[in-house]
Amino acid sequence: xxxxxxxxxxxxxxxxxxxxxxxxxxxxxxxxxxxxxxxxxxxxxxxxxxxxxxxxxxxxxxxxxxxxxxxxxxxxxxxxxxxxxxxxxxxxxxxxxxxxxxxxxxxxxxxxxxxxxxxxxxxxxxxxxxxxxxxxxxxxxxxxxx
Amino acid sequence: xxxxxxxxxxxxxxxxxxxxxxxxxxxxxxxxxxxxxxxxxxxxxxxxxxxxxxxxxxxxxxxxxxxxxxxxxxxxxxxxxxxxxxxxxxxxxxxxxxxxxxxxxxxxxxxxxxxxxxxxxxxxxxxxxxxxxxxxxxxxxxxxxxxxxxxxxxxxxxxxxxxxxxxxxxxxxxxxxxxxxxxxxxxxxxxxxxxxxxxxxxxxxxxxxxxxxxxxxxxxxxxxxxxxxxxxxxxxxxxxxxxxxxxxxxxxxxxxxxxxxxxxxxxxxxxxxxxxxxxxxxxxxxxxxxxxxx
Numbered sequence: 001x002x003x004x005x006x007x008x009x010x011x012x013x014x015x016x017x018x019x020x021x022x023x024x025x026x027x028x029x030x031x032x033x034x035x036x037x038x039x040x041x042x043x044x045x046x047x048x049x050x051x052x053x054x055x056x057x058x059x060x061x062x063x064x065x066x067x068x069x070x071x072x073x074x075x076x077x078x079x080x081x082x083x084x085x086x087x088x089x090x091x092x093x094x095x096x097x098x099x100x101x102x103x104x105x106x107x108x109x110x111x112x113x114x115x116x117x118x119x120x121x122x123x124x125x126x127x128x129x130x131x132x133x134x135x136x137x138x139x140x141x142x143x144x145x146x
Numbered sequence: 147x148x149x150x151x152x153x154x155x156x157x158x159x160x161x162x163x164x165x166x167x168x169x170x171x172x173x174x175x176x177x178x179x180x181x182x183x184x185x186x187x188x189x190x191x192x193x194x195x196x197x198x199x200x201x202x203x204x205x206x207x208x209x210x211x212x213x214x215x216x217x218x219x220x221x222x223x224x225x226x227x228x229x230x231x232x233x234x235x236x237x238x239x240x241x242x243x244x245x246x247x248x249x250x251x252x253x254x255x256x257x258x259x260x261x262x263x264x265x266x267x268x269x270x271x272x273x274x275x276x277x278x279x280x281x282x283x284x285x286x287x288x289x290x291x292x293x294x295x296x297x298x299x300x301x302x303x304x305x306x307x308x309x310x311x312x313x314x315x316x317x318x319x320x321x322x323x324x325x326x327x328x329x330x331x332x333x334x335x336x337x338x339x340x341x342x343x344x345x346x347x348x349x350x351x352x353x354x355x356x357x358x359x360x361x362x363x364x365x366x367x368x369x370x371x372x373x374x375x376x377x378x379x380x381x382x383x384x385x386x387x388x389x390x391x392x393x394x395x396x397x398x399x400x401x402x403x404x405x406x407x408x409x410x411x412x413x414x415x416x417x418x419x420x421x422x423x424x425x426x427x428x429x430x431x432x433x434x435x436x437x438x439x440x
Contacts, residue, residue: 029314031217068318075329129217144218144325145179146332146397 023058025067031129033069038121044110047120055124056097085140100131178405183223183256184211187263194247195229203309207262207277210313214321228254251284272299275308279320285433286337286392291323335374335394338408342437343387350439351385356422362388368418408433
């Protein structure tokens with residue numbers, strides 16, 4: 001009986017988990033970057049927000065392959081950075097990130113999936129220069145040089 | 147009389163090294179930034195002093211690269227200004243282009259120079275420009291960043307615009323690679339070169355026993371203990387000369403937190419050589435330390 005409860009719980013967990021959005025490079029020039037990102041959520045707004053947050057996550061910790069931002073903005077280990085700069089990163093990834101978005105254009109209609117999940121595809125343009133300067137001002141990353 | 151003199155010295159000494167009120171900063175220390183100069187690449191037969199006068203595309207390339215540094219809040223050393231200053235002060239002692247370039251970099255005080263090569267291509271399927279950017283440490287020759295940018299082919303004679311496109315294609319990536327290398331320098335120290343040799347007529351050689359070890363081994367042991375994170379490299383040792391072509395020193399004095407430079411490190415080495423009864427002379431050019439032993 002306990003075993004059946006554990007297995008059921010695991011199945012429910014894995015089928016309800018929101019997958020990380022995919023982020024791919026579209027174009028970039030003069031301090032901005034445009035990426036195509038997909039996001040999932042229980043509503044269109046939530047899906048859009050998740051897509052946008054994942055773009056920032058990629059910029060901060062992974063980089064965007066094929067773009068001028070192919071290297072992550074934060075070069076230290078992710079868990080170390082999350083801990084050391086929690087006071088900066090938590091508000092950035094929850095509330096402040098929209099101020100660095102120049103545009104977010106939905107591509108196509110939202111797709112409804114299983115378990116009331118909605119998926120959206122967006123072209124998001126981010127002001128990377130402003131983001132970098134904000135991080136430098138808050139001493140999350142070093143200014144150019146030593 | 148001696149006691150009076152000693153008392154006077156004790157009173158005056160703190161004032162000799164006291165902080166001037168006009169420049170007091172409350173103990174704040176700003177890390178000294180590297181001096182970077184952007185220079186044009188020159189081929190055989192071209193003169194680095196005059197090439198920019200003749201080639202607007204190279205001027206555009208250099209300006210765009212400097213703009214990339216400006217956009218990151220970093221000030222570069224002006225190449226044209228330094229050429230003029232060098233000409234005015236008759237710095238160039240030979241017409242050999244390799245020597246002229248070395249002398250120019252040395253008198254500019256640049257720690258790092260970025261070389262920009264512009265290659266314009268004409269073809270029936272369109273014109274294009276390739277730009278090769280290379281950044282080097284002036285003292286050690288270590289390569290810091292290398293990128294190639296291409297404008298792509300267009301049916302245009304505006305090579306200036308193509309040059310701009312080529313630089314923009316690789317500029318940001320180039321700056322990122324350079325910053326990664328700066329991070330390595332911040333964490334693991336910057337490179338200096340140390341060249342130790344003897345005065346003519348010196349009774350010492352590298353094989354001379356000082357203490358119970360040959361001098362070259364004494365020097366290596368000292369370098370092993372005093373280079374930052376034990377990071378040093380020996381280019382070569384002969385009986386008359388020993389060259390450490392890459393010795394890492396910290397950006398900040400690990401004891402005081404103050405800026406630390408090649409002068410400070412040279413002084414430490416100087417003091418050590420004096421302590422083992424040698425008679426050294428030090429000469430520092432940028433990040434290259436020359437020690438001559440009498």
